[in-house]
Amino acid sequence: MPFNAAAHVRMARPSRDLQAAERFWVSGLGLDILYRHEADGTPGRHSLLMVGRPDAAWHLELVHDPAAPTDPRPTPEDLLVVYLGEPVPDSLVEQLELHGGKRVPAHNPYWDTWGVTVQDPDGYLLVLSTRTWSNS
The missing domain is CATH 3.10.180.10 (2,3-Dihydroxybiphenyl 1,2-Dioxygenase, domain 1)
Known part of the structure; x- marks a missing residue:
């Protein structure tokens, strides 16, 4: 396939x-x-x-891998972006922070304009974007 x-x-x-x-x-x-x-x-x-x-x-x-752990090494450009297509609910950001996330400024200011960046417990970045996206 x-x-x-x-x-x-x-x-x-x-x-x-x-x-x-x-x-x-x-x-x-x-x-x-x-x-x-x-x-x-x-x-x-x-x-x-x-x-x-x-x-x-x-x-x-x-x-x-408990026998040989690999330490996560995220960079400021390692982003997982979720396009919500609407304002990011404050309650969602609070929920993420309550469960181990940390709101941080984005390395690229574009994401601060168009969303919210939250660091996960391993240091990787989740961007909740107010925009929409289509590949077509």
Whole structure:
């Protein structure tokens, strides 16, 4: 099957603490747990948490290898942008902060004009944009 618009996309990255990540992404943002695997300590086996929406063609996979942890190394340009198409509710930002997030100024001021940037517990940035987006 060729890579096309219907292909499912997985964004994977390391996490220091999957419980903290779950609080942020699930309890804070409201994503669903799509899959979870707890490693038993066997080398080469990773713990992971997949979050997203059941009907979406994407998911975020957060990975932790207890035998050889990889420290997340986010940069100011590592953004996950969610286009809301409406003002960002203060209650959503408060919910994210209550569950381990931290509102931060964006590296690129464009995102401060068009949304809110929140740092997750691993230091990665989530941008909630007031704009809409279409690839067409």
